[in-house]
Amino acid sequence: MIDFDIPVERRNTSSIKWDRYKGRNVIPMWLADMDFRSPRPVIKALLERVEHGIFGYTSAPEVLYETVIDMLRREYDWKVHPEWLVWLPGLVTGLNLACHAFTAKGDGVMSAFPVYNPFLEAPRLAERRLVKVELKYENSRYELDYDGIEAACDDGVKMFELCNPHNPVGRAFSLTELERLAEICLKHNMVISSDEIHCGLILDEDKRHIPIASIDPEIAERTITMMAPSKTYNIPGLGCAFAVVPNREMRTELLRTMKGLVPFVNTLGFTAALAAFRDCGEWHAKLITYLRRNRDELEAFVASRPGISMPHVEATYLGWVDVRELGLEQAVTYFEDFGVGFSDGAGFGMPGFIRINFACPHSQLKSALEMFDAGLANLNH
Secondary structure (H helix, E strand, O other): OOOOOOOOOOOOOOOHHHHOOOOOOOEEOOOOOOOOOOOHHHHHHHHHHHHHOOOOOOOOOHHHHHHHHHHHHHHHOOOOOHHHEEEEOOHHHHHHHHHHHHOOOOOEEEEEEOOOHHHHHHHHHOOOEEEEEEOEEEOOEEEOOHHHHHHHOOOOEEEEEEEOOOOOOOOOOOHHHHHHHHHHHHHOOOEEEEEOOOOOOEOOOOOOOOOHHHOOHHHHOOEEEEEOOHHHHOOHHHOOEEEEOOOHHHHHHHHHHHOOOOOOOOHHHHHHHHHHHHHOHHHHHHHHHHHHHHHHHHHHHHHOOOOOEOOOOOEOOEEEEEOHHHOOOOHHHHHHOOOEEOEEHHHHOOOOEEEEEOOOOHHHHHHHHHHHHHHHHHHOO
């Protein structure tokens, strides 16, 4: 039985998301993991692997390669060869590795913001120069600022960090948008580091995910594409991701950079990834339907309240809400006092915004919105 309405008690489970408010009556709607049980086929596969009783060093099984390659062909019409896959313990690891492997100290790494915080941190941690270009907000949606990207390019900018589908603004970039970005990157000889972890979470029926490396062989030769089952199937704590690196020299350099620093993916991570990609189609379809309902409720709520606004969420389970008109110095702290916890937009490079994770049972979303509403009403008194 698949029932996303059933709440799962996550307190006292060492959950980073829930332990932030340990001892407080605050509903966490911040960190990007879902408050649903993982798919039953994943749980079953893990139980069987645990029963085997040995947890030694493990490589990716051949059937996982086959399953991932088949998924990429079926979903995105993208033909990938087994040797192109590099297994990683997480996407954030991949973002940081890309900066180290494909740029040198002092080089520029470009990101379009607001964006997931590791995009802004990875260049700094690698002693690279972060080059930020703000997304354009036009007609109630965010778009890439191509003129801004072009103007920010110089001989020292060696990489563009792409987030698609985009966290936190919820865009699934179109083929036309990706082609224009790729043209700029090719013109300026930039590598593309593409985080596509939310590719399985397209909510709009008229949208689809397009891996930027799939649109042209020349672009593929300059791109590292990173994906994982973690967001779509709610298994982020199991740490299994992969990079698709068609260019042999880039792949060699990535593996060299990893050597001695990056741990192997663990046995249970591989087990969960295989079950997720292979056996969870029905669960995934029902998840998307459920998330659409939650998204629609959140968007309707925001649209009916003065002083706040948000763009339509095409993909992901994250709402990006503009609260600047409320005039709050610390919006997140303010709403925590009313019983709901959001992500602070400052961490994404955009103060005055909050991010809301709506991947939770409807009853939890309803309670969180009631608390959000209480905070808004208090400002109007």
